[in-house]
Amino acid sequence: MSKRNDKIRLAAFNFSGMYSQGWRHPDVQSDGENDFDWQVTFARTAERGLFDMIFMADESSLARPISDRDMLSRLSSVAGFEPATLMAALAACTQHVGLVHTMSTTYEQPYYLARQLASIDKISKGRAGWNLVTSGNPNEAANFGVKGGTTLHADRYRRAAEFHHVVTGLWDSIEDDAFLLDKEGGRYLDPEKIHALAHEGEFFSVKGPLRGGRSPQGHPIIAQAGASGEGRDLGSRTADVVFCSTHFIEDAQAFYADMKQRTVAHGRQASDLKIFPGTSIVWGETQSQAEDRFDEISRLYPDEIALENITGAVQLDVSNYDLDGPFPDLPPTRGMQGHQRAISAFAKHNNLSIRQTAQRLASSSKHRVLVGTTQSIVDNLEEWFMGYAADGFVIMNPYRLRSLEDVVTHIVPELQRRGLFRTAYEGKTLRENLGLSRPESRFAATRAVRSPDVG
Amino acid sequence: MSKRNDKIRLAAFNFSGMYSQGWRHPDVQSDGENDFDWQVTFARTAERGLFDMIFMADESSLARPISDRDMLSRLSSVAGFEPATLMAALAACTQHVGLVHTMSTTYEQPYYLARQLASIDKISKGRAGWNLVTSGNPNEAANFGVKGGTTLHADRYRRAAEFHHVVTGLWDSIEDDAFLLDKEGGRYLDPEKIHALAHEGEFFSVKGPLRGGRSPQGHPIIAQAGASGEGRDLGSRTADVVFCSTHFIEDAQAFYADMKQRTVAHGRQASDLKIFPGTSIVWGETQSQAEDRFDEISRLYPDEIALENITGAVQLDVSNYDLDGPFPDLPPTRGMQGHQRAISAFAKHNNLSIRQTAQRLASSSKHRVLVGTTQSIVDNLEEWFMGYAADGFVIMNPYRLRSLEDVVTHIVPELQRRGLFRTAYEGKTLRENLGLSRPESRFAATRAVRSPDVG
Numbered sequence: 087m088s089k090r091n092d093k094i095r096l097a098a099f100n101f102s103g104m105y106s107q108g109w110r111h112p113d114v115q116s117d118g119e120n121d122f123d124w125q126v127t128f129a130r131t132a133e134r135g136l137f138d139m140i141f142m143a144d145e146s147s148l149a150r151p152i153s154d155r156d157m158l159s160r161l162s163s164v165a166g167f168e169p170a171t172l173m174a175a176l177a178a179c180t181q182h183v184g185l186v187h188t189m190s191t192t193y194e195q196p197y198y199l200a201r202q203l204a205s206i207d208k209i210s211k212g213r214a215g216w217n218l219v220t221s222g223n224p225n226e227a228a229n230f231g232v233k234g235g236t237t238l239h240a241d242r243y244r245r246a247a248e249f250h251h252v253v254t255g256l257w258d259s260i261e262d263d264a265f266l267l268d269k270e271g272g273r274y275l276d277p278e279k280i281h282a283l284a285h286e287g288e289f290f291s292v293k294g295p296l297r298g299g300r301s302p303q304g305h306p307i308i309a310q311a312g313a314s315g316e317g318r319d320l321g322s323r324t325a326d327v328v329f330c331s332t333h334f335i336e337d338a339q340a341f342y343a344d345m346k347q348r349t350v351a352h353g354r355q356a357s358d359l360k361i362f363p364g365t366s367i368v369w370g371e372t373q374s375q376a377e378d379r380f381d382e383i384s385r386l387y388p389d390e391i392a393l394e395n396i397t398g399a400v401q402l403d404v405s406n407y408d409l410d411g412p413f414p415d416l417p418p419t420r421g422m423q424g425h426q427r428a429i430s431a432f433a434k435h436n437n438l439s440i441r442q443t444a445q446r447l448a449s450s451s452k453h454r455v456l457v458g459t460t461q462s463i464v465d466n467l468e469e470w471f472m473g474y475a476a477d478g479f480v481i482m483n484p485y486r487l488r489s490l491e492d493v494v495t496h497i498v499p500e501l502q503r504r505g506l507f508r509t510a511y512e513g514k515t516l517r518e519n520l521g522l523s524r525p526e527s528r529f530a531a532t533r534a535v536r537s538p539d540v541g
Numbered sequence: 542m543s544k545r546n547d548k549i550r551l552a553a554f555n556f557s558g559m560y561s562q563g564w565r566h567p568d569v570q571s572d573g574e575n576d577f578d579w580q581v582t583f584a585r586t587a588e589r590g591l592f593d594m595i596f597m598a599d600e601s602s603l604a605r606p607i608s609d610r611d612m613l614s615r616l617s618s619v620a621g622f623e624p625a626t627l628m629a630a631l632a633a634c635t636q637h638v639g640l641v642h643t644m645s646t647t648y649e650q651p652y653y654l655a656r657q658l659a660s661i662d663k664i665s666k667g668r669a670g671w672n673l674v675t676s677g678n679p680n681e682a683a684n685f686g687v688k689g690g691t692t693l694h695a696d697r698y699r700r701a702a703e704f705h706h707v708v709t710g711l712w713d714s715i716e717d718d719a720f721l722l723d724k725e726g727g728r729y730l731d732p733e734k735i736h737a738l739a740h741e742g743e744f745f746s747v748k749g750p751l752r753g754g755r756s757p758q759g760h761p762i763i764a765q766a767g768a769s770g771e772g773r774d775l776g777s778r779t780a781d782v783v784f785c786s787t788h789f790i791e792d793a794q795a796f797y798a799d800m801k802q803r804t805v806a807h808g809r810q811a812s813d814l815k816i817f818p819g820t821s822i823v824w825g826e827t828q829s830q831a832e833d834r835f836d837e838i839s840r841l842y843p844d845e846i847a848l849e850n851i852t853g854a855v856q857l858d859v860s861n862y863d864l865d866g867p868f869p870d871l872p873p874t875r876g877m878q879g880h881q882r883a884i885s886a887f888a889k890h891n892n893l894s895i896r897q898t899a900q901r902l903a904s905s906s907k908h909r910v911l912v913g914t915t916q917s918i919v920d921n922l923e924e925w926f927m928g929y930a931a932d933g934f935v936i937m938n939p940y941r942l943r944s945l946e947d948v949v950t951h952i953v954p955e956l957q958r959r960g961l962f963r964t965a966y967e968g969k970t971l972r973e974n975l976g977l978s979r980p981e982s983r984f985a986a987t988r989a990v991r992s993p994d995v996g
Contacts, residue, residue, distance in 0.1 A: 107727070109724070110724045112724075116722040116724055116729075117722055120663070120720070120753075122633075122664050122666075126633075145752070146652055146653070146656070147752060148735075148750065148752055152732065152737055152750065155732035155733075156732070158730070158735065159728050159729060159730055159732045160727050160729055164730055164750075164753075164754060165729075165753065166753055167660045167663060167753065168653075168657050168659070170625070170626060170657065171626065171661050171664060173626075174625075174626035174630040175629040175630055175632055175633040178581075178630040178633040179633050193652075193653075194650075194653070195648060195649075195685060197601055197648075197685060198623075198648075198649070198653075201601070201623040202623050202626050204623070205622045205626040205627060208575070208577060209622065209626060209627065209630045228746075228748035229652040229747055229748055229749065230652060231745060231746035260619065264619075265572065265575070265619075265620070267564070267571040267572055269565045269567075272562070272565060272843065274564060274571075274615055274616060274617050274619070274620075275619055276614065277610035277613050277614045278610075280613065281607070282607055291683075291686035292684055295607065297602060297603055297619065298619075298620065298621055298622065298623060299575065299620055
C-alpha cells in the first residue's frame with residue numbers, strides 16, 4: 087500500500103429523520119433533534135474528536151405528505167432546526183469544528199444565501215460551509231409555489247451553476263482590504279475595493295455588492311453530493327468537498343478517479359477536491375457485541391419502513407418475492423443500476439434475505455455500514471483511504487449521539503495511533519484544516535492583472 | 542398624571558450604518574459592527590439592563606449605490622452581519638433578552654422566513670421576534686432581479702398582509718402537543734396534530750406544514766414600523782410592537798391613540814399592541830457635559846452628510862437657503878408634511894440654523910434626542926409613558942455601545958427607583974416579558990370548536 091502524505095478527514099452527519107427510527111433506540115434522547123442543548127453536545131462531541139466538520143443535510147418540507155399519516159407518525163423528520171440558524175448558533179458554542187449545511191439553489195435567492203453563509207463564516211471566524219443542492223422533491227416544490235411537481239433535472243443544474251456563480255461573485259464583491267477605518271480622515275472604506283456584480287443571466291439578475299464584506303475564508307467551503315453526470319460536472323468544477331454513497335471499494339475508487347480526473351480537466355489541482363463516502367459505524371468491544379448492537383438497531387425498523395426503503399433503493403417492488411428466501415436476481419431497472427447492483431452484491435455476499443437486506447439498508451440509511459471492532463473498522467477506513475477510494479468519510483450515526491461518541495472514543499484514537507488522523511487542529515479555519523487555499527477576490531485578481539504598476 | 546399599571550419597555554437599537562459617522566467617535570470601536578464579540582457585548586449589555594429586546598434593522602443592500610463613491614467611503618453601512626444568523630448566534634450567548642430583527646416580505650419566501658424565525662425561537666427558548674417590513678428601496682430591488690425600481694406601495698402592503706397570513710399559518714401547522722415520542726409504540730408524533738396549510742393566494746402558494754414544529758412562543762413577536770395608512774392598518778391588525786419616530790409628545794400621543802383605536806377596531810385589546818417611539822439618549826453628569834457630548838457627536842457629521850440628511854427629511858433642497866441663518870419657513874411639500882413640520886418646530890424651538898439642525902438630525906438619525914442628565918432624561922421618559930405617548934422606547938445609540946452603557950448604568954436604575962421599570966425579568970420568553978398572551982394554533986382552535994366532545 088503506497089503511503090499518502092495527507093490525512094483522513096472526518097465529517098459528522100446530522101439530519102433529523104435520516105435514521106427515521108433511531109429515536110427509538112434505548113440510548114437515544116428521543117427529542118434530541120428538537121433540543122438545542124442536544125445539538126450543542128453533538129457539535130462539541132465532533133470537535134472533541136477533532137472532526138473537520140459537522141454536516142447538516144436538510145429539506146424544506148416534511149419527508150412525507152401528511153396524507154401518509156400512518157408512516158408520518160413514526161418518523162422523526164418533522165422535528166429539528168432550520169440549518170442556517172442552527173449553524174450560526176453552534177458557531178457561538180464551538181471553536182474549531184467546521185459547520186456545513188444544506189441550502190437549495192432551486193428556491194432560495196442568491197443574495198440572501200450568500201449573505202447568510204458569509205455571516206456564519208464571520209460569526210464562526212472562518213468555519214462555514216455550504217452543501218449546494220438542487221431540489222427535486224415535490225414536497226418541497228409545493229412549499230414554494232411550484233405547481234405540478236418540480237423543475238426538470240437539467241434546468242435545476244443550469245440554475246445551480248448560475249446560482250453558484252452569483253453567490254461566489256457576491257462573496258468577492260467587497261475585497262478583503264476594503265475597510266480602512268480611518269477615524270481622522272473620515273474614510274471607513276476604500277470605494278475602489280467595492281464592486282458591483284451586475285450579473286444578468288438566464289435565471290438571476292443581481293447587482294450587488296454584498297452587504298457585510300468578505301468573510302474570513304473568502305469563500306465558505308462548498309460541498310456537493312450529486313452523482314449524476316450534471317452533478318459530477320458541477321461538483322468537480324465548483325466543490326471543495328464531495329459526499330457520496332458507495333458500498334464497495336471498487337465503486338468508490340472508480341468514482342474517486344472520475345471526480346479527480348474531472349477536477350483536473352477543469353484546470354484545478356486534484357487535491358482541491360476531497361471525496362467523502364458516507365460510512366455508518368456500529369462499534370463493539372467484540373465483533374459479536376457489534377453484531378448484536380446492529381441487530382438491535384435493525385429491529386427498530388418495522389417491515390413496511392424497511393421494505394419501502396429497499397423498494398426505493400432498487401427501484402422495484404420487492405413484495406412479489408419471497409421476503410425470507412435468499413436475495414433474488416432482480417431484473418435490471420432504468421436508472422440507479424449501480425445502486426441496485428451494489429445492494430444485490432452486498433446481500434449475496436452476506437447471505438441475507440430481502441427482509442434482512444431491507445432492515446440493514448434502513449438502519450444504515452442506504453450508506454455502507456461497518457459493524458465491528460476498533461481494529462476491523464479502522465482497517466477498513468485505512469484500506470479505503472490508502473486505496474484512493476476516499477479522502478475522508480462522512481460518519482453517519484445510526485444511534486445518533488451515542489454513535490458519534492463511539493467513533494470519537496474508540497475509532498479516532500486508533501486512527502491517530504496509525505498516523506492517519508490529526509492530533510490537533512492544524513489551522514484556524516475549516517479551509518485551513520482541509521488543506522485548501524483561500525481564494526482571492528475575482529475583482530482583486532482582475533485589478534492586479536489590469537494595473538500591475540499600481541499593485 | 543394618572544397612574545399606569547404596566548411598566549416601561551425598552552429595546553436597544555442596532556443597525557450598522559444608522560449612525561453613519563458614529564464609528565468615528567473616540568469611544569467607539571470603529572469595526573465593532575463587523576466584530577461578533579462586539580455584537581455579543583452589545584446584546585449582553587442590553588440584557589444587563591433588563592431590556593425587553595435588542596432590535597436589529599436591516600436592508601439587503603448597501604445604503605448607497607457604489608457610483609456614489611465619495612459618500613460610500615464614509616459610511617459604516619457596508620459592514621455588519623446578516624440579522625437572522627446573528628440573532629441565532631446571540632441566542633446562544635444570552636439568556637433573557639429578546640432578539641428582534643428585520644426580514645422583508647417583498648423578496649423573501651414565506652416558508653424560509655417562517656422556518657428561520659421559528660428556529661431562532663427554539664434556539665433562544667422563546668425570545669425571537671420579526672420586524673416585518675416591506676422593501677421600497679431600489680438598491681435592494683436590484684439585488685433581487687426587480688427591474689426599474691420597486692413594486693408599488695399598495696402592492697407591497699397587499700403582499701405583506703398575505704405573507705403574514707402564510708407565515709403565521711405555517712407557525713400553527715404543527716400543534717404544540719404533536720410530539721408523542723412513544724418509543725414502545727413507535728409513534729413519534731400524532732398525525733392528527735399536523736396540518737397542511739394549503740394556502741393559495743394572490744402572491745403565494747404554500748402547502749405546508751412547516752418542518753420543525755411549533756416554537757416556544759407559538760408565534761415569535763411581530764414588530765412593525767409603517768407610518769402610512771397601509772402601514773398603520775397592517776400594524777394594528779398584526780403587530781405586537783410598533784416602532785415609530787415622533788419628535789413631540791402631542792404627535793406621539795396622536796399616533797398612540799390612533800394605533801390603539803385601530804387595534805381595538807380589529808377586535809384586539811388595546812394592550813395587545815405596544816408603541817415604542819425611537820429615542821436617542823445622550824447622557825451627561827451635568828447638562829453642559831451632555832451638551833458638549835452631543836456637540837462632539839454632531840461634529841462627526843460633515844456638512845454634506847448632514848445637509849443631505851435634512852434634505853431627505855424635509856423633502857426640499859435646503860442649499861438655496863442661508864445655512865447659518867435662522868431656520869426658515871419652508872414651503873409645504875407633498876408627503877412627509879408631519880415630519881417637515883416637526884423638524885421646523887424643533888429648530889425654531891431651539892434657535893438652530895439649518896446647518897445646526899442638519900447636524901442634530903444626522904447625529905440622532907432623525908429620531909428625537911434627549912440630551913441631559915439622569916433626572917431630565919427620566920423625567921421625559923416618564924412624561925411620555927404616563928401621558929400615553931409610549932408604552933416603551935427604542936433606545937437609539939448614537940455612539941454605539943458606549944451610548945447603551947450610559948443608559949444601562951444611569952437611566953435604568955432611576956427608572957427602577959421610580960417604579961417605572963422591571964427589577965428582574967418577569968418571564969422566560971419575550972412574549973411573557975412583554976405581557977402578551979401566547980397564541981393558540983389556529984388549527985387547534987378550529988378543532989376545539991368543531992369537536993367539543995373530543996376536546
